[in-house]
Amino acid sequence: MTVLDTRALNRATLARQHLLTRTDATVHDAVAHLGGMQAQQPQEPFIGLWSRLHAFEPAALDRALTERQVVRTHLMRRTVHLVTADDALAWRARHDSMLRQRVTTTYRKELAGIDLDELAAAGRAVMADHQPRTMAELVQALEDRWPAPPRRALGELLVAALIPMAQLPPRGLWRTTAGVRNLPLADWLGRDPDPLPADDGDPVGQRLLRRYLAAYGPAAGADLRSWCGLSGLPAAVSAVRDELVSFRDARGRELLDLPDAPRPDPGTPAPVRFLPAFDNAVLGYHDRSRIIDDAHLSVSVAGLRVVLVDGRVSATWAVREGEFRIAPLRALSAPEREAVHAEAETLTAFLDDGRGPTPITYDDH
Template sequence: MTVLDTRTLNRATLARQLLLDRADMPVLDAVAHLCGLQAQEPQEPFVGLWSRLRAFDPAVLSALLTGRSVVRTHLMRRTVHLLAADDVLAWRARHDIDPPAPEGSDPVGEALVRRYLAAFGPAATADLRAWCGLAGLPAAVAAIREELVTFRDERGRELLDLPDAPRPDPDTPAPVRFLPAFDNAILGYHDRSRIIDDAHRGLSVAGARVVLVDGRVAATWNVKAGAVTVTPLRRFSRADRTTVAEQGRALAAFLSDSDGHRVEIAALPS
């Protein structure tokens, strides 16, 4: 069985999560493709979509919300998500009633597995459980297993995937991306080592906003006194500082209607 190393899994995740290249995709289609976005804080999905879509217009998402095409509600892991209304209708009953071993066919569960893999694969069943919070999906996985391809990660876990889903070359360049709090690109896995070092795993559940450099969590960011402040978790090269500052200025412009957009990169503690 083919072994996928951490960098290969990282690039696959970035591609599925629309973080390798910003997508030319309607906002509603992006929300559906991503299987929703974490939305404990109502404004965070706007940053998540800005980082993923070309020419993202926040007014479009606002209109989808007021028009009820997109809904902010509790669902996966009993946490607040922003989801396409059609997905809420299809998935809510499956999340409200989660028998450990459903009797008979489970078409909703099978659809959830396919949709998860399209947005997060290749992934282990433990990753699937961590994303959806459901205990009863092994039967759904078993029912569609013949449709899937399998790999192993460097820890020996079996990984499942859709056969035609993108798995880019691990040497594919990854641009700097600013992620909002609780982004599912990190929280959508039990084993998050493909995108964040184990030493920093706690940031993903503490609500830290993070910066991806070369596809991995390399800094946190916040907005203070009208400036986007970036705090590195490791030393940045000169090129890293330049690209982080450029993307930070673009984010500051997105977040602010004023003219002077500042980016401050804190010194790494000694």
Template sequence: MTVLDTRALNRATLARQLLLDRSDLPALDAVAHLGGLQAQEPQEPFVGLWSRLRAFDPTVLSTLLIERHVVRTHLMRRTVHLVVADDAVAWRPRHDAMLRQRVLGVYRAELDGVDLDELAAAARALVADGEPRSMPEIGRALGERWPTAGMRALGEMAIALLPMTQLPPRGVWRSKAGARHVLLSAWLGREIAPPAAEGTDPVGQLLVRRYLAAFGPAATADLRAWCGLAGLPATVAAMRDELVTFRDDRGRKLIDLPDAPRPDPETPAPVRFLPAFDNAILGYDDRSRIIDDAHRGLSVAGERVVLVDGRVAATWTVDSGTVTVSPLRGLSRADRVAVTEQGQALASFLSDDGSDRVRVGSSPR
């Protein structure tokens, strides 16, 4: 079985994540290709697409959200993702059990004695009028029925039990609006199908293909780290005739789509600035293809990072229009020039006045 070393996996990841060369894909197609963008920080998807698309116009993404072509919803890993509407409708039923269990994992004691079917029915009756509500509002209203349960627990479980979406202006370019929720079916004018019958997993197979197209080659543990779903090894086993296999240099079995890009490991990789919680890092259980183990915690802490030669080499922040880069290791003169150039372009993108102020630290953090 062919072994793919870390650099080979890195270049495959960059190619599929549209980070090896900026793409001409329309924003809607890019969101679909990437399987959505993690978006609990509402402005971060704009930086994610700016780093991946040529001539990206953030108002286009805002319009897609306002016109209901993309939605903000709790999905993979029970985190808020910006996904195309078709994927939200198709994927949400497959995530039902995971969403419920993850809320219970946090709030089991506070929800003790609450019948979840009754909670779902009460929550549905509450939001049936179509009035957008915040999670605290939902929790307080449900607290009248379950006064001993935690209101936050009730609100979070309601949103896990019912397919909901966060409405714009939340997630609109340069908006700071709070999260207000309505039923996904009401917002899109489409019914959400119930989960598939036990023993079948057509949506799981679709998720495997879509994940590999955007993240492969990868192990089943990586697949689960991306979506949080159980039962996928059996789904992958049922697809074995349409997949190819490799091993990484840690000995793990990797699966992939036969015709997906696997570039030459020596392909040059440009500097890229990634937003907080970018799935190019979080979409794997073994993230060593893109970030050193010593810095793995940065990705879950919400640090924004800079890729140099395809790997996390710095963090970045923006304040008062200035992008500040803090290296995690020494950077060559050429790397510093490239980081500065990309930082200036990012500062200009983020600023109101087109300014391009950037500061690159002189020593590792």
């Protein structure tokens, strides 16, 4: 079995994530290809799309949200994701059990003894008037029946697990600060989420696997689980294994992939790319060694924005106190620093809010 070293896996990931070459795809098609974008911080998808799309305009994502082509909802790993409307409806039922389990595990003591089906039915009855509500407003409408649990625990259970919800605009629009207002997906998108098929072989899981490999492969089963948060996918993997090709990584893990998916030459040059916080190009794997060193793994879960240099996480970046600040995680060569600076200048132009040039500074250690 062919062994793919870390650099080969890195270039495959960059190619499929549109980080090796920017794409001319629409916002809708890019979000679909990526299998969604992590979006609990509302402005971050704009940066992720800017790094992946030619001539990306924030208004294009705003239109996709307001025209209901894409939607913000709790899905993979119980985190808020920006996904296409079709994917939100097709995938939600397959994620239901995981969403419930993660919320009830987090708040095990606070939610002990609550009948989840009864609470879900009561929450749906409140939302039956088709009016958007904040989490606090939904909990308030039910507090006479469930006065004991902390409001936060009850609210997260309702909006993140029991009732498939969309987070409505203006939340998630460009340069807009807005609280979360929730509406059932069925109301916002005009149809109920697809029911979970009873077929053997987990057909929804099979589609998730193919979509994941198209955007993240080659990858192991553990990587797929880390991306979506679902543990019950062996049937899906078994059902489509004959359609896939296999490799091994340097650690000996079996990696699966789509036969015709791009696997560029490991020597392919990789441009500097600035990524948003919690980008799935980094988080979408159990073994993240293809894109980030073990010594820097904490950066990937701390909500820091990162810079890819030669395809790897090599710095963090932030805009603070009127400055665009870059903090290298390793020594950058003069050509690397020049390339980082050039891309930073382009990004500052994209982020320009009309208050004049943003100086670029370096927090070297």
